[in-house]
Amino acid sequence: MAQITLSNLAHSYLAKPSTPDDWALKEMNHVWNDGEAYALLGASGCGKSTLLNIISGLLHPSEGKILFGDTDVTDTTTAERNIAQVFQFPVVYDTMTVRENLAFPLKNRRAPAEYIRDRVQTIGAMIGMEAELDRRARGLTADAKQKISLGRGMVREDVNAILFDEPLTVIDPHMKWALRTQLKELHQQFGHTMIYVTHDQTEALTFADKVVVMHEGRVVQMGTPQQLFDTPEHTFVGYFIGSPGMNLVPAQVLGNRAALETGEVGLAGTYPALDGKVEIGVRPEFVTLTDADTGLPVRVRRVEDVGRHKIVRADLFGQDINVIVPEGQEIGADMSRVVFDPARVNVYQNDWRVTPLEQKGA
Ligand code: ADP
Numbered sequence: 001m002a003q004i005t006l007s008n009l010a011h012s013y014l015a016k017p018s019t020p021d022d023w024a025l026k027e028m029n030h031v032w033n034d035g036e037a038y039a040l041l042g043a044s045g046c047g048k049s050t051l052l053n054i055i056s057g058l059l060h061p062s063e064g065k066i067l068f069g070d071t072d073v074t075d076t077t078t079a080e081r082n083i084a085q086v087f088q089f090p091v092v093y094d095t096m097t098v099r100e101n102l103a104f105p106l107k108n109r110r111a112p113a114e115y116i117r118d119r120v121q122t123i124g125a126m127i128g129m130e131a132e133l134d135r136r137a138r139g140l141t142a143d144a145k146q147k148i149s150l151g152r153g154m155v156r157e158d159v160n161a162i163l164f165d166e167p168l169t170v171i172d173p174h175m176k177w178a179l180r181t182q183l184k185e186l187h188q189q190f191g192h193t194m195i196y197v198t199h200d201q202t203e204a205l206t207f208a209d210k211v212v213v214m215h216e217g218r219v220v221q222m223g224t225p226q227q228l229f230d231t232p233e234h235t236f237v238g239y240f241i242g243s244p245g246m247n248l249v250p251a252q253v254l255g256n257r258a259a260l261e262t263g264e265v266g267l268a269g270t271y272p273a274l275d276g277k278v279e280i281g282v283r284p285e286f287v288t289l290t291d292a293d294t295g296l297p298v299r300v301r302r303v304e305d306v307g308r309h310k311i312v313r314a315d316l317f318g319q320d321i322n323v324i325v326p327e328g329q330e331i332g333a334d335m336s337r338v339v340f341d342p343a344r345v346n347v348y349q350n351d352w353r354v355t356p357l358e359q360k361g362a
């Protein structure tokens with residue numbers, strides 16, 4: 001196993017890229033720690049599969065290098081990199097039995113027969129197909145075939161990393177949760193480096209130690225679910241993670257005050273003068289709806305009761321703002337102001353988070 005380093009990596013599918021939009025991956029530098037479980041999260045088309053295929057060796061990057069440990073593997077094949085990859089749609093050999101399909105990667109590596117038998121049995125149980133091991137893959141449902149693909153990805157214990165590209169897309173919703181739990185257990189048991197691509201935040205947050213958020217060909221943040229929640233480094237992370245996502249409000253920021261169109265907000269940090277597009281970001285969890293006469297005036301448009309809490313959709317000087325109100329708390333007709341928790345307000349300049357010069361209480 002190895003630490004994976006991406007050094008000045010960039011990729012374009014065009015022969016002569018000219019504008020920034022021509023690059024599916026913009027230049028990036030990242031280190032993926034050995035043995036960690038990562039989720040690669042982002043909207044469709046942001047470059048997740050491109051990045052995964054470059055790491056596995058299916059695609060050669062236009063620029064930059066990939067290192068495993070200290071070794072440059074940029075020009076090596078997937079087999080030489082010793083990587084297992086599971087794709088969105090099943091890749092199985094129809095004429096082989098389930099058992100033969102699962103055994104295939106081990107046979108290829110000339111593993112001892114006894115070991116293969118035991119290992120296939122274990123993996124068969126893991127994917128819930130013990131009873132079907134001697135059936136031919138032909139005629140099985142897409143769901144079952146994808147489970148075989150997953151099993152094949154997991155069967156070898158000696159791989160450097162296992163990469164999953166939205167592997168549960170064709171899997172029945174009930175089975176999804178069970179399989180994701182299995183993958184997590186497998187990770188805890190064997191400690192392989194795993195990279196799991198998804199566009200679903202719940203899937204990412206439940207699977208991974210670290211979530212890598214991609215946006216428009218860039219990795220905008222690599223962090224624990226808690227870090228993504230507390231300090232989104234890019235407005236996209238704030239918006240994409242959370243339900244609903246972070247509120248963003250245009251502001252003028254100076255020192256420890258943010259001036260909005262209809263009032264002022266206190267900040268826990270101290271900031272230098274900022275130019276460009278400046279916004280403050282605060283998650284709905286840290287906005288309080290109040291009937292006091294302090295705070296910013298809002299007009300409540302709608303209340304959604306989602307069981308655990310209520311989501312209040314309101315209007316703040318013509319802009320949407322969401323507030324999470326704990327279950328059981330009344331929402332009175334005279335509640336027409338919101339207060340932000342200063343410690344939970346982040347400041348953004350041109351979509352990137354600004355680190356405060358000083359932080360109160362830090
Ligand atoms: P994701 O997996 O996040 O949905 P992809 O990595 O598949 O995103 O795609 C990133 C961008 O690269 C998209 O704009 C997509 O249209 C483009 N792209 C992907 N594969 C190819 C290809 N083989 N040839 C040309 N463009 C591609």
Ligand code: MG
Pocket residue numbers: 048049050165
């Ligand atoms: Mg993809």
